[in-house]
Amino acid sequence: MAGGDVEAHYTKDGLYQRIMDALAAIGKDIGNLTPGDLDPVEHFHGRGVAATAEMAKSLNPKPGDEILDIGSGIGGPARYVARTYGCSVVGIDLTAEFCATARRLNGDVGLADKVQIEQGSATDLPFEDGRFDAAYSQNVSMNIADKAAYFGEAFRVLRPGGLFALSDIGLGDGADVLYPVPWSSDGVYSFLLTEQETIAAAEKAGFEVLSVKDHTPVSLQFYQSQRENAARGDIPKLGVFILMGDNAKEKGRNSARNIEEGRVRPLEFVCRRS
Numbered sequence: 001m002a003g004g005d006v007e008a009h010y011t012k013d014g015l016y017q018r019i020m021d022a023l024a025a026i027g028k029d030i031g032n033l034t035p036g037d038l039d040p041v042e043h044f045h046g047r048g049v050a051a052t053a054e055m056a057k058s059l060n061p062k063p064g065d066e067i068l069d070i071g072s073g074i075g076g077p078a079r080y081v082a083r084t085y086g087c088s089v090v091g092i093d094l095t096a097e098f099c100a101t102a103r104r105l106n107g108d109v110g111l112a113d114k115v116q117i118e119q120g121s122a123t124d125l126p127f128e129d130g131r132f133d134a135a136y137s138q139n140v141s142m143n144i145a146d147k148a149a150y151f152g153e154a155f156r157v158l159r160p161g162g163l164f165a166l167s168d169i170g171l172g173d174g175a176d177v178l179y180p181v182p183w184s185s186d187g188v189y190s191f192l193l194t195e196q197e198t199i200a201a202a203e204k205a206g207f208e209v210l211s212v213k214d215h216t217p218v219s220l221q222f223y224q225s226q227r228e229n230a231a232r233g234d235i236p237k238l239g240v241f242i243l244m245g246d247n248a249k250e251k252g253r254n255s256a257r258n259i260e261e262g263r264v265r266p267l268e269f270v271c272r273r274s
């Protein structure tokens, strides 16, 4: 596999069909899907579509802008940005299975002309300098050891003045991170930085860091409401657990505990290319 261990971690054969089966199980007409039907399953990060909406607002793209999604997963955030802001989005992701699924879902919801998906690495982007009006990357950098290449490539492909929004699981000041988590089974390809280290890496690439938000409080509320739903027997049939494999429950529990115990901090940075 081109992406090695990281790609193997994310690859779930038959993913598209499993998503279709889950949609059918909750009564969706899979021949006539609307973009919102996919919301519960396609935003592969804490707090789902709500987090994507906040991130997109911080970029505030204009119709006709061209936006880059670095580590686009199965394309949920890219489709959200394209349909909400009327711009075009190019997504790039390491995992072939996710790229193939993203392309099929683009077609299923009528967004194939607005969202283009490429397979490749964030550390070696196949795009010319200054191409994009803005870029974002949600819960991807944790998998990337070479932060200089990650920030350097994002900087290179943005036009001067372009914004880069980054959501990240940062290292907290609690005990060691518990694994498995959604981005790593055992910590081998997990490269977490503290808030200050991320700011330093972004600045070293030339970015000006405009804002940093710590989403710990809203993330704790999110996990609490999920627990309350589960206690009431309200177990969703469609969700990002479909992307996480057999140990999805354990990954979800560890994600919540890691935040509750200060082992990690969910952070969002907005940077500007000078």
Ligand SMILES: C[S@@+](CC[C@H](N)C(=O)[O-])C[C@H]1O[C@@H](n2cnc3c(N)ncnc32)[C@H](O)[C@@H]1O
Pocket: 006, 007, 010, 042, 043, 044, 045, 070, 071, 072, 073, 074, 075, 076, 077, 092, 093, 094, 095, 098, 120, 121, 122, 123, 137, 138, 139, 140, 143, 144, 182, 183
């Ligand atoms: C937790 S998922 C997030 C997906 C998407 N950003 C979202 O929020 O729905 C992490 C994604 O990062 C991708 N990824 C990890 N390392 C990457 C790299 N070096 N280049 C491109 N994509 C990468 C994985 O393939 C996976 O799709």
